[in-house]
Amino acid sequence: MQLSPQRMQSIGVQIGEVKYQTINDEIRFFGTVQADERRLAYVQTRFAGWIRKLYADATGDFVRKGQPLFTIYSPDLVATEEEYLVAKKNQADLQQSSVTGVASGAASLFSAAKDRLLQWEVSPSEIEKLDTAGKVITDLTVNSPVSGYITEKTALPNMYVQPESHLYTVSDLSDVWVLAQVFQSDAGKIKRGDHAEVTVDAYPGKVFSGRVDYLLPQVDAATRTLPVRLVVPNPGLKLRPGMYVNVRLGMPLGKQLVVPGSAVFHSGSRNLVFAYRGEGNIEPRDVELGSRVGEQQVVTNGVHAGEQIVVSANFLIDSEAQLQAAAGAFVPPPPGAGAAAAMNAPAQTQATIDLTTDPSPPHKGSNTIRVKLASSDGKPITGAQITVTLFMPAMQEMGMAAMKTVVHATEKGGGLYEGNGDLGSGGTWQVTVTATQNGQVIVSKHLALNATGGM
Numbered sequence: 001m002q003l004s005p006q007r008m009q010s011i012g013v014q015i016g017e018v019k020y021q022t023i024n025d026e027i028r029f030f031g032t033v034q035a036d037e038r039r040l041a042y043v044q045t046r047f048a049g050w051i052r053k054l055y056a057d058a059t060g061d062f063v064r065k066g067q068p069l070f071t072i073y074s075p076d077l078v079a080t081e082e083e084y085l086v087a088k089k090n091q092a093d094l095q096q097s098s099v100t101g102v103a104s105g106a107a108s109l110f111s112a113a114k115d116r117l118l119q120w121e122v123s124p125s126e127i128e129k130l131d132t133a134g135k136v137i138t139d140l141t142v143n144s145p146v147s148g149y150i151t152e153k154t155a156l157p158n159m160y161v162q163p164e165s166h167l168y169t170v171s172d173l174s175d176v177w178v179l180a181q182v183f184q185s186d187a188g189k190i191k192r193g194d195h196a197e198v199t200v201d202a203y204p205g206k207v208f209s210g211r212v213d214y215l216l217p218q219v220d221a222a223t224r225t226l227p228v229r230l231v232v233p234n235p236g237l238k239l240r241p242g243m244y245v246n247v248r249l250g251m252p253l254g255k256q257l258v259v260p261g262s263a264v265f266h267s268g269s270r271n272l273v274f275a276y277r278g279e280g281n282i283e284p285r286d287v288e289l290g291s292r293v294g295e296q297q298v299v300t301n302g303v304h305a306g307e308q309i310v311v312s313a314n315f316l317i318d319s320e321a322q323l324q325a326a327a328g329a330f331v332p333p334p335p336g337a338g339a340a341a342a343m344n345a346p347a348q349t350q351a352t353i354d355l356t357t358d359p360s361p362p363h364k365g366s367n368t369i370r371v372k373l374a375s376s377d378g379k380p381i382t383g384a385q386i387t388v389t390l391f392m393p394a395m396q397e398m399g400m401a402a403m404k405t406v407v408h409a410t411e412k413g414g415g416l417y418e419g420n421g422d423l424g425s426g427g428t429w430q431v432t433v434t435a436t437q438n439g440q441v442i443v444s445k446h447l448a449l450n451a452t453g454g455m
Contacts, residue, residue: 003280015276016260016311018303023253025293027189031180031198033243036231039172041146043155044165046120049074051159052139056168059153063144069168070155071139077120081136084113088131148172171241176234178210180247181225189251189291190215196230197248200239208232208239212249258296259303263311264289266393266402273303274310282310351375351443353433355388364426364453369407371417373435373443380415381435384442389432390449392425426453 003013052071056063063069087110117127123143130137152169161167178198182190190212198208210232219226230247232239239245264287265272275283287302303309354372369388373381386409393402403424409417423429433445 003282005280008280012312013310014312015308016263018257018259018305018307018309020255020305021258023256023258023293023296023298025251025253025291027182027186027249029180029182029247031178031245031247033239033241033245034177034179035171035173035241036175036177039175041170042166043069043168043170044163045072045161046163047074047076048162049077051155051157051161054155054157056150059150061150063150063170064147065144067144068141069144071141073138077140078136078138080116081130084117085134087113144170146170146172173234173237176232176239178230178232178245178247180228181223182228184219184224184226187226190228190249194249198232198245200243200245203238253291256298257305258298259309260311261292261295261297263309264297267404276308276310351381351435353435353443353445355433355447362423362449362451364423364451366420366422369409369419369421371409371433373415373417382411382415384435384437386417387434388419390421390429392427392429423451426451
C-alpha cells in the first residue's frame with residue numbers, strides 16, 4: 001500500500017529501524033527463607049544415661065561448633081572407660097613381655113576399647129582427658145556438632161535419655177534456602193545454576209547473591225506456578241527462616257534482532273510488522289516473535305537488520321490497507337461504457353456515518369450494530385455495502401491476544417444498515433466503518449467503543 005506524506009502525518013506514522021541489540025531479560029518474584037535441610041544437625045547420644053548439667057538451655061540460642069551443650073552420666077559409658085583404662089595399663093605393663101602374643105594381645109584389647117569409645121561418639125578431647133586423669137570421667141561433655149541456632153530442644157536437667165532420644169536440632173544458617181513460586185509461562189526460562197539477587201525490606205540497599213538450586217518437578221494445579229529453590233549464602237546470618245524476600249533473576253539473552261514493541265501488530269493468529277519501503281510505500285510482513293523484554297520485542301524471522309519499519313499507528317495503517325483493498329476490488333468498466341458508468345456513479349461525494357449499538361453501550365458477547373448512512377445534505381444513502389471492523393490490541397501483560405470482529409451490515413431501508421457481531425471482551429474497541437458503492441469507497445470513519453463486561 002502507499003500513503004501520501006500528508007496522510008502519514010495525519011495518522012501519526014513514525015519510522016524506526018530493525019537492529020541487533022544485546023538483551024538482558026529478568027524475572028522478578030517473591031519467596032520465603034527456610035533453613036537449608038542439608039545443614040540441619042540432630043544431637044543424640046549412642047548410649048543411655050542421665051543428663052547432669054545443661055549449658056544450652058533455650059531454643060533460639062546460637063551455639064558454635066564444639067561448644068558444650070550438656071553433660072551426661074552413663075553407667076555403660078563408665079564401664080567402658082574402666083575397660084579402656086585397664087587395657088591401657090595392661091598394654092604398658094606387657095609391652096616388654098617376651099611371651100609370644102602377649103604384647104600384641106594387650107595392644108589389641110586397648111585398641112578395641114578405644115574404638116568402642118569412638119563408636120559411642122566420645123570426642124577425642126574427652127578421651128585425652130581420660131588419658132591425662134587416669135580415672136573414669138563420670139560426667140561426659142557433649143558438644144555441638146555444628147555452628148548454628150537451636151531450633152528444637154527437649155533436653156532437661158536430670159532427664160533420662162536413650163539412644164533414640166532427640167535432644168537438640170541445630171540449624172546452620174551460613175547458607176539458607178529461598179523457596180519461591182514462578183509463573184508457568186516463565187518455567188522454560190529458568191535453569192539450575194542461574195544467578196539470582198535477593199533483597200529484603202529489613203536491610204535497604206543490601207543485596208544477597210544466590211543461585212537456582214532446584215526446580216521442583218510439579219506445577220501447582222491451583223496457582224499454575226512452579227516451585228523453585230535457591231541457595232543463598234548468608235553472611236552475618238541476616239536472613240532468618242520465615243522472612244519474606246524479593247528475588248530478581250537475570251537472564252542474559254545475548255545479541256538478538258529486535259524491534260520496538262509498538263511496531264508489532266497482532267491480527268488474530270498472525271503477527272505483522274509494517275516495513276517502510278520509502279516514498280510512502282508500506283508492506284505488511286508476517287514475523288515470528290521471541291521474548292518481549294521491556295519495550296523491545298525479539299523477532300526470530302520475517303525482517304532483517306537495517307530495515308525501516310513503522311513503529312506507531314499500526315492499527316490505522318491496517319484500516320487504511322483495508323480501505324485501499326476495497327477500492328482496488330473495483331473492476332473498471334469496459335471501453336465505451338464511460339457514459340453509463342458516469343450515470344450509475346453515486347451522486348454523493350460527501351457522506352456521513354452514524355453508528356449505534358443495541359444494547360448501548362455494547363457489552364461482551366453478541367451485539368446489534370446499526371449504521372445510518374446519509375449524504376451531506378441529510379438524504380439517506382441506499383444500495384451501499386457497509387463493513388464494520390472492531391479491533392482490540394493485544395495486552396501481553398494480561399496474557400490476552402489481539403481480538404478482531406468484522407460485521408457486514410445489511411440494508412434495512414431508509415439509509416439504515418444493521419448487522420450482529422460478537423465482542424470477546426469488555427474494554428475499549430477501535431472501530432472502522434467503511435461504506436462502498438459500486439466498488440468505490442464513499443466514506444470511512446474511525447471511532448472507539450467502550451464495551452462493558454469482564455476481560
